[in-house]
Amino acid sequence: MHWLPVGLIFGIASYFSLTNEPEFLSYLCLVIIAAFSVFCAWKNPNLGLLAYLIGGFCLGFCLIGIKVNNNSTVMFNASQKTAKISGVIESIENHPYKDDETLRIILDQVKVNESVYSAKLRLNTSSTQAKLWSIGDQLQVEASIYPIPMPSSLHGYFARRAAFLQGIAGTAKLQELIHHENTGAQPFIKYRHQLTQKLLANLHEPYGAIAAALVTGDRSYIPTELRQAFADAGLAHVLAISGLHLSLIAGLIFLLLRRLMCLWPIISNRFPVKKIAAILAAIASGLYMAIADFGIPVQRSFVMISLAMLAICLDRTAFSMRSLAIAAVVVLIFSPQSLLSASFQLSFSAVLGLLAFYESVWPCLQEKVIKSSSNFLGFKKLLWGIFGILMTTLIASLATTPFSVAFFQRFTAQAILGKLLAIPLVGFLIMPLGLFSVLSLLFGGSDSLFWLWEKSLAILCYIAELVAKLPGAAIHVKAVPSHALAIFSIGMLWLCLWKKSWRWFGAVPICIGIFLWRIYELPIAYISQQCDVMACKVGDVVCISNEKNNTFTTDIWTQEWGADHKKSWKNGYYFFKKPNLLLVVSPKDGISYLKKKDILPDTIITFGYANTLKKHGLDAHNIIDRNIIKYEGGVAVFKKAPNLCSLKSYFGKRPWCSNF
Numbered sequence: 001m002h003w004l005p006v007g008l009i010f011g012i013a014s015y016f017s018l019t020n021e022p023e024f025l026s027y028l029c030l031v032i033i034a035a036f037s038v039f040c041a042w043k044n045p046n047l048g049l050l051a052y053l054i055g056g057f058c059l060g061f062c063l064i065g066i067k068v069n070n071n072s073t074v075m076f077n078a079s080q081k082t083a084k085i086s087g088v089i090e091s092i093e094n095h096p097y098k099d100d101e102t103l104r105i106i107l108d109q110v111k112v113n114e115s116v117y118s119a120k121l122r123l124n125t126s127s128t129q130a131k132l133w134s135i136g137d138q139l140q141v142e143a144s145i146y147p148i149p150m151p152s153s154l155h156g157y158f159a160r161r162a163a164f165l166q167g168i169a170g171t172a173k174l175q176e177l178i179h180h181e182n183t184g185a186q187p188f189i190k191y192r193h194q195l196t197q198k199l200l201a202n203l204h205e206p207y208g209a210i211a212a213a214l215v216t217g218d219r220s221y222i223p224t225e226l227r228q229a230f231a232d233a234g235l236a237h238v239l240a241i242s243g244l245h246l247s248l249i250a251g252l253i254f255l256l257l258r259r260l261m262c263l264w265p266i267i268s269n270r271f272p273v274k275k276i277a278a279i280l281a282a283i284a285s286g287l288y289m290a291i292a293d294f295g296i297p298v299q300r301s302f303v304m305i306s307l308a309m310l311a312i313c314l315d316r317t318a319f320s321m322r323s324l325a326i327a328a329v330v331v332l333i334f335s336p337q338s339l340l341s342a343s344f345q346l347s348f349s350a351v352l353g354l355l356a357f358y359e360s361v362w363p364c365l366q367e368k369v370i371k372s373s374s375n376f377l378g379f380k381k382l383l384w385g386i387f388g389i390l391m392t393t394l395i396a397s398l399a400t401t402p403f404s405v406a407f408f409q410r411f412t413a414q415a416i417l418g419k420l421l422a423i424p425l426v427g428f429l430i431m432p433l434g435l436f437s438v439l440s441l442l443f444g445g446s447d448s449l450f451w452l453w454e455k456s457l458a459i460l461c462y463i464a465e466l467v468a469k470l471p472g473a474a475i476h477v478k479a480v481p482s483h484a485l486a487i488f489s490i491g492m493l494w495l496c497l498w499k500k501s502w503r504w505f506g507a508v509p510i511c512i513g514i515f516l517w518r519i520y521e522l523p524i525a526y527i528s529q530q531c532d533v534m535a536c537k538v539g540d541v542v543c544i545s546n547e548k549n550n551t552f553t554t555d556i557w558t559q560e561w562g563a564d565h566k567k568s569w570k571n572g573y574y575f576f577k578k579p580n581l582l583l584v585v586s587p588k589d590g591i592s593y594l595k596k597k598d599i600l601p602d603t604i605i606t607f608g609y610a611n612t613l614k615k616h617g618l619d620a621h622n623i624i625d626r627n628i629i630k631y632e633g634g635v636a637v638f639k640k641a642p643n644l645c646s647l648k649s650y651f652g653k654r655p656w657c658s659n660f
Helices: 004-017 024-043 045-069 128-132 159-166 187-202 207-215 224-232 243-262 273-291 296-313 321-334 336-340 342-372 380-408 415-443 447-468 482-497 501-519 551-561 587-594 610-615 626-631 647-651
Strands: 080-094 103-112 120-125 138-146 168-181 525-527 534-538 541-545 565-568 573-576 581-584 603-606 622-624 635-637 644-646
Touching: 004 045, 004 321, 004 336, 004 482, 024 045, 045 321, 045 336, 080 120, 080 168, 080 187, 103 128, 120 138, 128 168, 159 168, 159 336, 187 207, 187 415, 207 415, 207 447, 224 447, 243 273, 243 296, 243 342, 243 415, 273 296, 296 321, 296 342, 321 336, 321 342, 336 342, 342 380, 342 482, 380 415, 380 482, 415 447, 482 501, 534 551, 534 573, 541 551, 603 610, 610 622, 635 647, 644 647
Parallel strands: 120 168, 541 565, 581 603, 603 622
Antiparallel strands: 080 103, 080 138, 103 120, 138 168, 525 534, 525 635, 534 541, 573 581, 635 644
């Protein structure tokens, strides 16, 4: 059973690794293979593991294929200076990457120039009128429309694919409001937005933003610098509602309800108060999940908590690897695209590592310590609890670090220290105070509770900022290739899921995955599709031409290379002896350089046109000019042949790819 989600994971990942959409015959073959594997397992139970893996792989591949093919989102491929747009407001949040008054609004049921689009649109606005809008309102505006760009690097965040899977066709910038109608629809989503605003109003900045992130999952109001401090301190997961938050709330409610019911003998003597408290705690965690907008870690945690509470009702073991497997299957079946998200991979890897440790190593360790050690001044339980927190922090950090590095190209050496200081504060003070403060809003709000909550949040922010300033808090590393991460994941799954001695063979693929990552060669240069900026990596420094033209793109390239420093080119050209290639910003720069050289490079890449160089008698075996660069969607340059990689060819022809 534990290997069924593993098959699902690799089936979904295989679908996204393709460069072309699979044909119907491919799905038919997978269905036949899955049926044959199940038949073989039915005939021979010893083949059950193989059936789960193969069947899960086929099921995962077909599930995501069906979901993508049923997605009717039509992505915008061209900009429109002015368009009349109408739609229904689905969500309102502060723009997460801007510290000004810019709001980001998601419009559903969109019409553009009276043409109906079965998709959503992301509308950015800094208009003061937008503050009066509510979720569910009807809008009609004039706005400029922009397509969501394709990635500018081989390992960057695929924003266009993520938007397609969310049903978002493009972005727009408000120019003028034509009509606004308050409909009062979607009361629950509106309540979530109103709760966020109440928290912002009852707590001073930036603590109201932190509180909103912990309660409603809206992190858009957190200042950029503070968000970065949490990331550098290894505490970014604290700001994202996950199993930590949901389990704390469910556990607290379970404990309180059980103790309160025990105070009345008429209830405790007649009813199973433990089981009643478990059911009510599961219901409360479901409400918290709904308020938190059904994030992937919250879904996983809710399924596991529900199974744990069911186990309590049935007098069974509360948490086990089987409950994690069921949670993974549920999430992947209903939302297979969630596999690509950082929240899914970090959440499941952390819980997988913790369950493997506490199911196998912890009982043996606990038995040895209890038998061999004495009760030091009566503090054995306290010391053992502190040791448990330390081991939990260590295991969770080790399990999530490879995936965190793969997503963010950043390693935090101080993560363990940050978690040791912050997690007890969150568990014993911040989350209980948050629960009681939010409940007090039903009666008008308690100033005392909010004051205490704000002070505890202030301590949390101080810890994050303090740890983020320590040496090694943010170490930049190069991007992780998908094949290295896949091999590492196989090793980690083998190590955690098996319970026999052969589990330790999982260390082999783990080491292979790390080795493949270390020897993997990234491109030595990138050229943007818009032909407005190019960059190359020289040693530990990234040299950039015309950085002011596209700072966002150059930051992505710098992050992928894991570089700490970048500088502008002194000249408008850069020459590589290997692979004998010349990068030039304009033909003029190339001509001035080539006239000084007797030997022409094999390849010239220029923002200008090849004809301009040829008119001056300067030629090469390959001239990649702006026409080719634009057609290829940008170019990546490697030392080893083939030296050039077209981004258009690399990402292939998929439903979410733009028509360059």
